[in-house]
Amino acid sequence: GENVEQHPSTLSVQEGDSAVIKCTYSDSASNYFPWYKQELGKRPQLIIDIRSNVGEKKDQRIAVTLNKTAKHFSLHITETQPEDSAVYFCAASSPAAGNKLTFGGGTRVLVKP
Amino acid sequence: DSGVTQTPKHLITATGQRVTLRCSPRSGDLSVYWYQQSLDQGLQFLIQYYNGEERAKGNILERFSAQQFPDLHSELNLSSLELGDSALYFCASSVTVGATEAFFGQGTRLTVV
Numbered sequence: 001g002e003n004v005e006q007h008p009s010t011l012s013v014q015e016g017d018s019a020v021i022k023c024t025y026s027d028s029a030s031n032y033f034p035w036y037k038q039e040l041g042k043r044p045q046l047i048i049d050i051r052s053n054v055g056e057k058k059d060q061r062i063a064v065t066l067n068k069t070a071k072h073f074s075l076h077i078t079e080t081q082p083e084d085s086a087v088y089f090c091a092a093s094s095p096a097a098g099n100k101l102t103f104g105g106g107t108r109v110l111v112k113p
Numbered sequence: 114d115s116g117v118t119q120t121p122k123h124l125i126t127a128t129g130q131r132v133t134l135r136c137s138p139r140s141g142d143l144s145v146y147w148y149q150q151s152l153d154q155g156l157q158f159l160i161q162y163y164n165g166e167e168r169a170k171g172n173i174l175e176r177f178s179a180q181q182f183p184d185l186h187s188e189l190n191l192s193s194l195e196l197g198d199s200a201l202y203f204c205a206s207s208v209t210v211g212a213t214e215a216f217f218g219q220g221t222r223l224t225v226v
Binding site: 031036044051095098100101105106 | 157
C-alpha cells in the first residue's frame with residue numbers, strides 16, 4: 001500500500017524565516033497531495049493541496065511543489081509568524097488504494113519570536 | 114466549524130468494555146473516513162466508507178468495526194478495549210472519493226483506564 005514519509009519531524013525557525021517540509025510517497029498512481037495544519041488539541045485543517053497535473057501551487061505565504069518523477073512534494077512557508085507554530089501533515093491519495101488519504105508522520109514547527 | 118460532528122467529545126471507559134463513536138458528515142458529503150491519533154503520533158487510517166459501502170481499509174484491529182448508515186452518518190465500534198486504544202479518534206468527510214478535500218471533525222478523545 002501507499003507509504004508517505006515526512007521530514008523533518010521537528011523544525012524550529014526564527015520568526016520571519018522560511019520553513020520547508022518534505023514528503024515522499026511510494027505509490028506512483030497517487031494523484032492528490034494535501035497539507036494539513038493541526039494546532040494543539042484541535043482538528044487537522046487543510047491549508048493547501050495540489051493535484052498530480054500541477055507542479056506548483058501558491059497561496060499567499062504558503063507554496064507546495066510536486067515532483068512526480070522523484071515522487072516527492074514539499075511545503076514552503078515564507079515569512080513565518082508565531083501563529084504558524086503547529087504540527088503539519090502531508091498526505092497522498094491514490095485511486096489504486098481506494099482513494100484513502102495516507103498521512104505522513106507530521107512535522108512539529110516552532111516559530112520563535 | 115468544519116460541519117463534521119463527532120460525539121461524544123470525551124469518553125472514559127474501563128478495559129474490556131465496548132464503546133461506539135458517532136460521526137455525522139457535512140451535508141452533501143458521501144464519503145466518511147476514520148483515523149486514530151495516539152499521543153504525539155500521526156494520523157493512522159482505519160477505514161473509509163462511500164455512500165454506505167466500505168471503500169478502503171487500513172490497519173484496523175479485528176476488535177474494531179464500523180459502518181455507514183443510509184442517512185450517511187457513521188459509527189465506529191471499539192470492543193474489548195485495551196489501555197493502548199486510548200487515543201484521539203477523528204472522523205473526516207468529503208463530497209466524493211478521490212482528489213477532494215477531506216474535512217475533519219473535532220475528534221473523540223477516548224481514555225481507557
